[in-house]
Amino acid sequence: MDHHDHHSKKFHHLKAELLDRPERRSFIPPDKIVALVAPFAGMRFGDLGCGTGYGTWPIIDAIAGKGRFIGIDSQEEMLAIFRERAAQHAHANSVEAVLTTDESIALPDASLDVLLMIALYHELPDREKTAREIARVLKPGGRVVIIDWRPLRSTKNACTARPPITVFPRKRRWTISPPRA
Numbered sequence: 407m408d409h410h411d412h413h414s415k416k417f418h419h420l421k422a423e424l425l426d427r428p429e430r431r432s433f434i435p436p437d438k439i440v441a442l443v444a445p446f447a448g449m450r451f452g453d454l455g456c457g458t459g460y461g462t463w464p465i466i467d468a469i470a471g472k473g474r475f476i477g478i479d480s481q482e483e484m485l486a487i488f489r490e491r492a493a494q495h496a497h498a499n500s501v502e503a504v505l506t507t508d509e510s511i512a513l514p515d516a517s518l519d520v521l522l523m524i525a526l527y528h529e530l531p532d533r534e535k536t537a538r539e540i541a542r543v544l545k546p547g548g549r550v551v552i553i554d555w556r557p558l559r560s561t562k563n564a565c566t567a568r569p570p571i572t573v574f575p576r577k578r579r580w581t582i583s584p585p586r587a
Contacts (some may be wrong), residue, residue: 439461449519450476518544
């Protein structure tokens with residue numbers, strides 16, 4: 407069995423332990439995630455496709471839980487793992503889990519300062535629709551940080567409404583591309 411279920415490109419919840427393997431820290435370093443997100447006290451942060459929360463925990467720790475942190479996933483099984491880890495985290499009271507769908511992000515309009523997506527972009531069934539949803543849930547001036555296996559082919563149609571995009575393209579190893587306006 408591969409890491410994705412057979413009916414979609416989604417990473418399968420039965421392989422969730424792979425999301426936290428030590429090697430992942432070498433090609434998606436938590437300090438780089440923090441640098442890209444640039445967390446600040448009082449922020450509302452969403453991690454779309456949060457899985458186990460690999461991208462969420464470093465952000466919470468960077469600002470000592472002084473904000474609202476939302477793990478968003480379309481798989482209840484992944485959210486169960488996320489909730490279990492959140493309950494054990496020092497700042498559990500700052501964390502919530504939201505079940506969503508592929509069609510829309512289950513959050514109110516203009517509710518996030520930053521939305522993070524790690525290794526999710528390549529799985530999206532309708533990137534244009536997701537881009538519209540991202541623009542909808544971001545506050546004015548909000549940002550999306552996309553970390554993925556390959557660079558975006560074009561941002562011309564991706565997120566024209568507001569959010570600049572940051573991508574880790576993968577060549578021989580992950581690098582940082584500057585945010586795009």
